Amino acid sequence: MPTVLNTPSDEKTGTVTSKPVIVIEHLYKQFGRNVVLEDFSLTVYKEENVVVLGKSGAGKSVLIKCVIGLLKPDKGNIMVLGENVTALNDDDLDRVRSKVGFLFQANALYDSMTVRENLEFPLRRHWINISQKEVEKMVKEALENVALLHTLDMMPSELSGGMLKRIALARTLILKPEIILYDEPTTGLDPVTAREIDQLILKLQKKYHTSSIIISHDMNCVKNIADRVILLLDGKCYADGSYDELEHSTDQKIKQFFE
Amino acid sequence: MAKQGENNIKLGLFVLAGLLVLMVAFYMIGKNRNIFGSDFELKARFSSLNGLMEGNNVLFSGIQAGTVKSIEMVNDTTIEVTLQIDSKVKSFIHKNALAAIGTEGLMGNKVVNIQPVKAASFSVSNGDMLTAQKLISTEEMLQTLSKTNNNIASISEALKATVLRLDSSAIFDILNDKTIGPSLKSSLGNINKASKNASDMTMGLNELVTQIKQGKGAAGLLLTDTAFAGNLKQAITKLKSASDNANKLTLQANMIMTSVNHDMNDGHGTLHALLKDSLIARKISISLDNVMKGTDGFNQNMEALKHNFFFKGYFKDLEKKKQANKALPVQ
Amino acid sequence: MSLITNTEDFLEQTGKISRFAGHFFSHGIKPRFEIKELLSQCYLIGYKSFPLVGLTGFIMGLVLTMQLRPSLVSYGVQSELPVMVGIAIVREIGPVITALIFAGKIGSSIGAELGSMKVTEQIDAMEVSGTNPYKYLVATRVVATTLMLPILTLLGDAISLFGAYIGVNISSVTSLRFFFTQVFQSLTYSDIVPAVIKTLFFGFAVGIIGCYKGFNSTKGTQGVGISANSAVVLSSVLIFIIDLLTVQLTNLIGLN
C-alpha cells in the first residue's frame, strides 16, 4: 500500500516549503529530426500543482511521458521520488509507477473491459496479492469520488466523454498515488463538466495530498488549480511563476496564452 | 469471474476435442501401420521385390495382417523381408504357408500375400522363415496365356495333319513313315508343355479371381464389375477342363507311341502293328478328337477373354505387334 | 494498397518484424507469465473461431469431394475418392484453408484491437499500470494463436472429412466407418505430423504479424484500418511461404 502523505498542506501560497518529488534536469528528446525537448529543467515540490502551458505540439505530452518512463529521453536525468527513472530496470520502474498516476489525454480506458475491470486493472497489476474484498472496496471508493458508482458494470462505449474522463480520473487515482500527471483533463468538455473536473482534481488533491503536473489549455482550469505555471516553448522552460505573475507578464509570447 | 471459469471450461473442452482428434488419427494410422501391434515377426526371402517397400501391407488370406518391417539384401539374388505380424492373426498362420509379393489392385501398392496351404502344419513361431512363392503378375499371366494358346493351336495343327494322313492312307504307310514317330513325339511334347502352361495359368487366374473377390481388383475398376469376375471364373473352369483333357490325351498318345515304338523296335514290325491296326487307329482318332475338343474349348475361352473389355487392350496390342512384324520384311 | 512500396521499405519491414518476433523469444516467454490473459485469449482466439472454421471446413470437404468425383469417375476409380479427399484435406487443404480463415478472422482482429489500443494510448496506460504490454498483449496472443490454430485445424480437418463423407454419399453409399477406414488406410504419420507442425508456424505468423501491425499502427482510424488489413494480407502471404518451406523441408528430410 502506498503511503498517503499526511503532512498538512501549507495552503496555496506558491512558496516552496517542502522537498522536491520530481526533478527534471537538462532533458533532451527528439524524434528523428524533430527536436521536441531541448535542455528542459523543472522541479516539482511536494503537494504542489504545476500547470504546464504550451502550444499544441510543443512537447507537453512528451514531457510527462518521459517522467513516467513511457518515453526514454535522449539526454538528461529525471528523478521521481528520489529515483532516476531513466536508469531503472522494468521492475523498479513499475515500483515507481505504482506511486505515480497518469491521466491520459484521450482517457485510454480499456474498451474491451467494463468500468469495474478498468479500475481493477492497475490495482491487480501493481499489488499482486491484493484480496478480492479490498479490490471491491477500493473500486467503489474511486467511483464514488467521481460520482459514477452506477456505471460500475458498463462498458466504456456506453458512457459519455465527460463520464469517460471521470472514470479515467478514478482509475488514475485508485492507487492513491503520491504524484499525478494530468494530460489535458478538461479538453473537449463543456464548461460545466470542465469545472466539475477542476473541482474534483482539487478535492482529491486535498484529500490525498498529492503533487501533480497538469497540462492544460483551459485558462479557467489553470487559474483554479495552478500553484505554479510553466510555459513550455521551443523545448525549453520559457517561463515559470504563479498564475498572476504570468498573467501580468509583458512578454509577448507569454501574453498570447492569457488572451 | 464466474464467466471466466465458464470460458475456461469451454476452452478446456475445445482443446481436449482437438487432442482427441489427433489421438484418434494417430491410433487409426497406428492400427494400419501396426505400431501398436505385436513384435511378432516372420521372414521370407525373395529373388525380386518388384518395388515392395518398408511399410507395405501384409495380407493373410486377404486380410490385413501386418506390415513390412524391414528389407535386407542377403546376396545378389536373395532379399530377406521381415514382416511384422498382427498378434490377432499370427496364430492362424502355419509354418507351411506361402509368402508371395502381389499388388493391391492392378497398379496399387505392393503387398506381401501369405497364403495358407491345405496340408497340416504347426503354427508359426516368432522369426520363422516362410516359403516364398514366385510372384505372378497379371502381365506374366497374360503372356503365358497367349503362349499356351499358340502352342495348343500349333499342336492341333500338327495333329490334324496326322489325322488326315491316317484317314487317307493305309495304316501301313504310317507305320512305314519313319518321320511320323519323331513328329508325333514332338507333338506330344508340345501338348505336355501346353497342359503345364494351362495349369499354371489356371492357378494364376484363380488367384486373380480371389483378389478380385477381395476387392483388391484392378484399381477399383474390377471391384464393381462382378460380371467380369464371373466370366473369368468360368473361363478358368473351362481352361482347367481343357488342360485336363490335354493331360489325358498326352497319356493316351504316349501309350500308343510306346507300343508302336516297341513293336517296331522289337522287329515285330508291321505284322504286329497290323494286328493292332484297328485298335490303334480308333484310339488315335479318339485321342485326336479329344485334342480337338480341348483346343476348341480353349480357343473359345481365349475368344471370350479377348472380348472382355478389360483384356481388350492387351490383345489389341498383340495384334498390332503381329501386324508390325508381318509388315517388317516387306519394307 | 501496395504492400511493399520499395525494396528498402521491404527490407526495413522484414527486419523490424524479425526483431519483433525475436523479442518474443528473448522477452515474451519469460516470467511473469500472464496465464489468465493467455487463457482468455485462447478462448477468444480458439474456441470462438471454431464455428467459423467448422462451417468452412465442412463446406470445403463437401465441395472438394463433389468437385473431384467426376474426374475420378472418368478414370473409373471413384472408389478411391475417400483416399484422395483424405490426403488432400489432411496434408494441405485443411491446414492452409483453416490458417487463411484464421488469418482473416484473428489476424485482422488482433491488428485492429492492438492498433486501436495503440492509438488511444491504452498500451501506454497498461505500461503505466505495471504491466509489460509486450508480455500481456503480444506474448499471450502469439502463444494463443500458435497453440489454437493446430487444434482448430485438427477439428476443422475432422469436420471437413465428415463433409467429404456426406459428399461421397450424395452419389453413392458408404458407411462412415468404411469411409474413415479408407481415409486412414493411405495416411501415414508423415502426412499428419508435418501438417500439424506447420500449423504451429502458421499460427505463430498470424499472431506475430497481427501484433506487429497493431503495435506499429499509425494514428487515426485509418491507421487502425491499415493495420488490420495489412496484418491479414501479410500473414496470408506468409502462410503460403511457410507452406512452401514445409513441403520442401519434408521432402528434404524424406518424410514424404
Ligand SMILES: Nc1ncnc2c1ncn2[C@@H]1O[C@H](COP(=O)(O)OP(=O)(O)OP(=O)(O)O)[C@@H](O)[C@H]1O
Ligand atoms: N511517438 C512519437 N513519435 C514521433 N514523434 C512524436 C511522438 N510523440 C510525439 N511526437 C512529436 O513530438 C511533438 C510533441 O508532441 P506532444 O504530443 O508532446 O505534443 P503536445 O504538446 O502534447 O500537443 P497537444 O497539446 O496537441 O497534445 C510533436 O511534434 C509530435 O509530432
Ligand SMILES: [Mg+2]
Ligand atoms: Mg498532448
